[in-house]
Amino acid sequence: MNSIKKHITTPIPIAPLVTFRVLFGFIMLISIIRFLAKGWVTQLYVEPTYYFSFIQADWFTPLSSTGMHFLFVLMGLSALGIMLGSFYKLSVFLFFVSFTYVELLDKSNYLNHYYFVSIISFLLLFVPANRAFSLDAIRKPFIKLDKIPAWCINIFKLQLIIVYFYAGAAKLNTDWLIHAMPLKIWLPAHADFPIIGNLLTKEWVAYAFSWSGAAYDLFVPFLLLFSRTRVIAYMAVIAFHLLTRMLFPIGMFPYIMILSTLIFFSPQWHEGILRKLKDLPGFNKALKDLLGFKNLAGLEKTYHPRYKNVLAVGITLFFVLQLLLPWRYTLYDGNLFWTEQGYRFSWRVMLMEKAGHATFYIKNPETNKEAQIDIKQYLAPHQEKQMAFQPDMLLQFAHFLDKEYQKQGIIDPEIRVESYVTLNGSKSKLIIDPTIDLSEQSINLKPKNGSCHLPIIENEETIHHTINCDAFVDHSNGTNYFR
Amino acid sequence: MKQLLIICFILSFLTGCGDDTPGNTDDFDRTTLLINLSDNLILPALNGFKTNATVLNNDVAIFLNNPNPINLETLRATFETAYIAWQKASIFEIGPAENIAYRANVNTYPTDVSNITALINSGSYNLDAINNYDSKGLPAIDYLLFGSGDNDTDIIALFSTHPDKEKYKQYLSDIAEDILSKTNYVYNEWISGYDATFKSNKGNNIGSSISLFTNAFMLHYENRFRTLKIGLPTGVFSIEEQSFPELTEAYYSGISIDLIKANFNQLEKTYLGDNGVGIDDHLIGVDAEDVNSEITAQLAVIKEKLNLLTDPLTAQVVNDRPQVVEVYNEIQKLVPTLKADMFSALSIQITYSDTDGD
Numbered sequence: 001m002n003s004i005k006k007h008i009t010t011p012i013p014i015a016p017l018v019t020f021r022v023l024f025g026f027i028m029l030i031s032i033i034r035f036l037a038k039g040w041v042t043q044l045y046v047e048p049t050y051y052f053s054f055i056q057a058d059w060f061t062p063l064s065s066t067g068m069h070f071l072f073v074l075m076g077l078s079a080l081g082i083m084l085g086s087f088y089k090l091s092v093f094l095f096f097v098s099f100t101y102v103e104l105l106d107k108s109n110y111l112n113h114y115y116f117v118s119i120i121s122f123l124l125l126f127v128p129a130n131r132a133f134s135l136d137a138i139r140k141p142f143i144k145l146d147k148i149p150a151w152c153i154n155i156f157k158l159q160l161i162i163v164y165f166y167a168g169a170a171k172l173n174t175d176w177l178i179h180a181m182p183l184k185i186w187l188p189a190h191a192d193f194p195i196i197g198n199l200l201t202k203e204w205v206a207y208a209f210s211w212s213g214a215a216y217d218l219f220v221p222f223l224l225l226f227s228r229t230r231v232i233a234y235m236a237v238i239a240f241h242l243l244t245r246m247l248f249p250i251g252m253f254p255y256i257m258i259l260s261t262l263i264f265f266s267p268q269w270h271e272g273i274l275r276k277l278k279d280l281p282g283f284n285k286a287l288k289d290l291l292g293f294k295n296l297a298g299l300e301k302t303y304h305p306r307y308k309n310v311l312a313v314g315i316t317l318f319f320v321l322q323l324l325l326p327w328r329y330t331l332y333d334g335n336l337f338w339t340e341q342g343y344r345f346s347w348r349v350m351l352m353e354k355a356g357h358a359t360f361y362i363k364n365p366e367t368n369k370e371a372q373i374d375i376k377q378y379l380a381p382h383q384e385k386q387m388a389f390q391p392d393m394l395l396q397f398a399h400f401l402d403k404e405y406q407k408q409g410i411i412d413p414e415i416r417v418e419s420y421v422t423l424n425g426s427k428s429k430l431i432i433d434p435t436i437d438l439s440e441q442s443i444n445l446k447p448k449n450g451s452c453h454l455p456i457i458e459n460e461e462t463i464h465h466t467i468n469c470d471a472f473v474d475h476s477n478g479t480n481y482f483r
Numbered sequence: 484m485k486q487l488l489i490i491c492f493i494l495s496f497l498t499g500c501g502d503d504t505p506g507n508t509d510d511f512d513r514t515t516l517l518i519n520l521s522d523n524l525i526l527p528a529l530n531g532f533k534t535n536a537t538v539l540n541n542d543v544a545i546f547l548n549n550p551n552p553i554n555l556e557t558l559r560a561t562f563e564t565a566y567i568a569w570q571k572a573s574i575f576e577i578g579p580a581e582n583i584a585y586r587a588n589v590n591t592y593p594t595d596v597s598n599i600t601a602l603i604n605s606g607s608y609n610l611d612a613i614n615n616y617d618s619k620g621l622p623a624i625d626y627l628l629f630g631s632g633d634n635d636t637d638i639i640a641l642f643s644t645h646p647d648k649e650k651y652k653q654y655l656s657d658i659a660e661d662i663l664s665k666t667n668y669v670y671n672e673w674i675s676g677y678d679a680t681f682k683s684n685k686g687n688n689i690g691s692s693i694s695l696f697t698n699a700f701m702l703h704y705e706n707r708f709r710t711l712k713i714g715l716p717t718g719v720f721s722i723e724e725q726s727f728p729e730l731t732e733a734y735y736s737g738i739s740i741d742l743i744k745a746n747f748n749q750l751e752k753t754y755l756g757d758n759g760v761g762i763d764d765h766l767i768g769v770d771a772e773d774v775n776s777e778i779t780a781q782l783a784v785i786k787e788k789l790n791l792l793t794d795p796l797t798a799q800v801v802n803d804r805p806q807v808v809e810v811y812n813e814i815q816k817l818v819p820t821l822k823a824d825m826f827s828a829l830s831i832q833i834t835y836s837d838t839d840g841d
Contacts, residue, residue, distance in 0.1 A: 188769055189687040189830035192513070249689055249832065355827040357819035364722055371722040372714075372815075376706070385833050388823070410722065420819030427773060428823040 007154050011147035014132050015270035016263050018085075020156060021129035023259040024120060025083025028095070031252045032076040041068050044109055045102070048380045050400055052107040052393050056443065062105055071098050082124070085134020089125070096121040107393055108386040112349050113253035116163060119322075120260070123159065126311060127152040128303045133274055148303040155315060156263050159322070161221040166326050166347040168217030175337075175352070176214065180206040181424040182353035183213075190247055216240050224264035237261050248350065337423055338431070339456050340390055356388030356421035356431065360398065362405055363414040373401060389421040391432060391456050398438035415439045432456055517682045517692050519759035525575045526678070528749070529670045532572040535565035536663040539624075543659040547652045550643040552635055559628050563738055566621050570745035572666075574703045574753065577695045578681060579672030586707070587616050588665050593730050594622035596630075603647065603654045610661050619658040622732070627655050630735030687831055694831050697762070701821055701833065704750060709814045712743050716800045717807045726804055728797035737795040744789055751782050762825070771828035778825065781817045788813045 035041065046065040053060050062068055075098040081091025100118045103109070129152075130136040131145040175181040184206040191197050199205050216236060223233035241254030262270075305311055329342030336343060337352050360373035375384050378400075387393040398415040405413035414437040422428040432438070433456075542561040546554040569590060576586050595617040602608040602618055610619050632638035641651045673681075684692040716731040718724060733739045755761045766775040788810045793799050800807050826833050 185769075185828065186830050192685050192687075353827050353830070355823040355833065357822040359815065359818075362722055367723075369722060369724045371724065372719045374710070374720045381834070405722070408722075420823055422823045422827045425771070425828065427777070428819050 006150065008149065008151045010150045012150050012153065013267035013271060014128075014145050014148045014152075015267050015274055016153050016265065017127060017129045017148060017156075018133045019270045019273060020153075020260070020263045021085060021088075021124065022083050022133070023262065024124070025079050025081070027252065027256050027259050028079035028117065029076055029083060031256075032072055032079055034252070036069070036072055036076070041072050043380070044382070045105060048106070048383060050378045050383075050397070051105055052383065052387065052396055054104040054107060060104070071102070074098055075102075082121075082129075085130035085136050088130030088134065088136050092121060092124045096125060106383070107344075107390070107396075108380075108383040110344055111251075111253070112347055113251075113256060115345055116256070119159060120156070123155055126305070126315065127155070128305075131303065145303055151315075152303065153263065155319075156260070157221075157225070158319060160224075160260060160263070162319075162322055163347050164217050164221040167349050168214050168219075170326075170346070170348045170351055171210070171214035171217060175424050176210050179424070180210045182351075183209050185353050185425050186248070193247070213240075221264075224261060227266065230264060234261065234264075244350075250350070334456065338421075340392070352424055354389045354421065354423050355385075356419055356428065358384070358388040358394060358417055358419035360401060361416045361418070362401060362410075363416070364405075364410045365412055365414055366410075378404075388419055389423075389431065392443075394419055394432060395438055395441060395443055398441075399443060402439035413439060513685045513687075513693060513765065514682065516756065516760045516762075516765055517685060517696075519756050519761070520696065520753070521673075521678055521681050523757050523759055524753050526670075526673065528568075528571040528575065529666070529673060532565070532568045533663075533666045533670050535561075535568040536659075536666045539565045540659045540663050543655055547642060547656060550639045552639065555628070555635060555639055559736070562621075562624055562628055563736060563741075566625070566733060566736075566738065567741060567745045569621060570742050571749040573707070574746070574749055575696075575699065576703065577699045578677040579669045581699070582672075583665060583668060584616075585665055585669050587613075589620045589662055590622060590732075591616040591620060592622035592625075592711075592732050593734060594618060594620075594626050596626060599623055599626065599654070603650050606650050606653070610657065619661055621662065622734075623658050624655070625733050625735045627651075628736070687829070689832055689834055693765075693829070694834070697826065697829065697831050698834060700750070700753065700762075701826070704821060705818055708743075708746055708750065709811070709818065712739070712746065713807065713811050713814065716796065717804060717811055718800070719808060719811055724804070726800040728800050731797045731800070734797060737797065739796040740789075740792045740794055743792065743796075747785065747789060751786070754778065754782065762829075766825065766828055769828055769830075771824075774820070774824045774828050777820050778817065781813070781820060785810075785813050785817065 042065065045062040045068045051061060063071060075095060078091040078095035078098070081087055082095060096118065099114075099121060103114045103118060128143075128145060128148060131143050131148070137144045171177070180203070184203065187200040187206050187209065190200045193200055220233050220236055220240075223229040224237070238258055241258050244250060245254040326346035326348075329336045329346070332339065332341040334341070337354070358375070360375060361370055362373055363370040379387065379397075387397055394417050398417060401415050402413050405415075416434055416436065417432055417438060418434040419431050420428040421431040539558075539561050542554075542558045546558045573586050573590060580586070598615070598618040602615065608615060627641075628638065631641055642648055642655070645651060681692045684690075687693055711730075712732055714720065716727055718726045721727070728734070731739050732742055753761065755763050763775050763779065766772070766778075791806050791810055793803070796807075822833060
């Protein structure tokens, strides 16, 4: 009990939280500038005419082009606010809300690292990360703290442990470990890689990468916890994330993780870094004092949050939810990689090579005439690509088409999809029974098989003689995934 | 130690932020694939069309100097040859071709007859304006040489006796010249620099040659070949199952089927790498023989099915729609194999955009 208490209430120096805040704000600012510079705001949130929203409500759509750009600028400014510790609470709040809103707009753009950013900014709402080394503290020196309760830092460590450990656990499946998939597909394509390019084509290297990748994810957060293994573990963090950055198009994620994991270092280490920053030329003595940790007014030494009990319960619930959410897939039947029911928000990162192509058909039952749908008329290429292999998106789009054609005067359109999907190099197969009218299948979180919601095809036979609701076919052909 | 870490940290940014640059190791002949594609497929196709476009310009000049039935016949024949040569060059919309929207400049159809007439009457126009793309290029010449009058006499009259004959002459001459200048630009850019870029950028990331090439190949197969040449005229997207013959390529000259076949043959030839290293070899190189054999088998089926098309396609899509739909369906069947299996096996992102992955 005492040891648990130690991790929650013991006053510890604020420095690690402060560097975490500065670096998080910094990397978010860079990410947002990059996002804007690449024209992705327009491409992802202005140009498409349809969005695979996480929130099924008519009002939940992107703003106008100006609105979206304004929102990203606001997001960037709030990231800057977080970095500088300026109007901190407002900045974190605006950042969390705007970032999360954007992420919920379109499933096509879902990335685990965006989910991670949302969570971190959410947690930042509850900690006094601006109470030292910040503009807020310069403005209002009396808010300065030199110590904070340990939980303010440990929640971030816990969150990082969850991310890594679950990412590692997700790799414990036969495809990853026994077949070295999908790395066996991905690595040889990098034969031109500097120095080790040749090695990447070797099968044993794919196995080595698979196993060491799983081991890395499972163990690195714990090795970071202990001072004796910390430095070597952090070297591994840098090496691992930079290697993945060079091999795969994963954007800012590696940098975010490299910076975030610094929070595992000791308070003394962080104080050293901040002291060095303070000693940079240009800071005069008065400013240095203001930036320092010592509370000049001596009004408050440690942090005493208001509504302590509510906060304690809230944060506990949050982490319980975090721990449980990745297991929700067990509530669904079928192969998780194939059906993807319960796949998102679970730290399943770069786990499979999956691709597909979907062709939708619309039939007017009154005339019995049928047409193929010109998907490009509605979806941007990145949306079409993501939808093709994700059953819930296929269903969502079918419902959209149903409404579209009703508007055009067809009373009860029948919408079918023929979507061929390849998973980890298997020959592409139909993922949804192409004879089923998807407009009749309701959208909800219930298991999508055996209950007449989404007839995902689970084995070759069912496709021919069932049009009933059990037609959820698993084509994995004997591949047993670790459940 | 702390200092070392900080250095690592800074270094990690400096080294990691840039994109990885390709090194010098052997790789399933991706280099030989790129060399073969550029030397034996792309450049000959561009050069071939360049030659044809030059001849086309000459024959346009001869016809305009002396508009008579013989010169019209010669010009029409030249035009048809050029249109077929175009089918070989059009599938490589990358690099300089992509930069200037080469395909859209040369072959946007259906051509906008009323806009063509308006431009001719106005006598002043900017052919580089995007909203004039559908009023120039091969489809506009197709209209002027084959559809601008009820018969050959009427057509010749436009260029010889019509009150606006000078304007007609100028327009035909201008659009033929436009095709040639765009082609010269693409060809020259390719040989003067892009060729080397193309051959050396041998990674598989977004922006690498193989990624650009296969994506362009896919985009062409799915959109330009499947949808535009066959799908739209047949009305496969029409819930009324209605055909749209006016959307057919080469609507006025009626050589659509020759064009379709030429385009398909070029797609197939490119996939197979002509007599050298092709995408097929690349697939075999990554142990995806099954994907390759499925693609080659389906290519053979499509080739066979294309024989079901009968001239003129404009009539067939109306009178014998189910037969064309049958052809379309076989073409369609290859799309998932290419788009899912082939891209997956080659570990190339289907991407007309470059957003982050996970």
